[in-house]
Amino acid sequence: MQALHRLRSERVRQRTATVNQIRGLLSEYGVAIGKGINQLRRVLPGIIEKPDNGLSPGLRALIEDARQDFARLYSRIDELTRQIERIGRDNEAAHRLQTIPGIGR
Secondary structure: OOHHHHHHHHHHHHHHHHHHHHHHHHHHHOOOEEEEEEEHHHHHHHHOOOOOOOHHHHHHHHHHHHHHHHHHHHHHHHHHHHHHHHHHHHHHHHHHOOOOOOOOO
């Protein structure tokens, strides 16, 4: 269980770094994205495809590659979260611990 939590935390850190990197690269070209991961997920495909925003083809390819990394991390975090939740439901000791205020999955 501890290993799952550590792996999930690392993937969250990597996802945050990737989002910040994408946001930073785009801001250098005057393309602003609001805060929040869901905001990035929503607007990034349109930014990559928009022909008149000043992004070079090379930068578009790099941003698309970073977007794919982000998508993989997002999926992996969801998978690890489901594993943690399943263990929390199926393991009696973990289930009891979760009843303590301040202790979550």
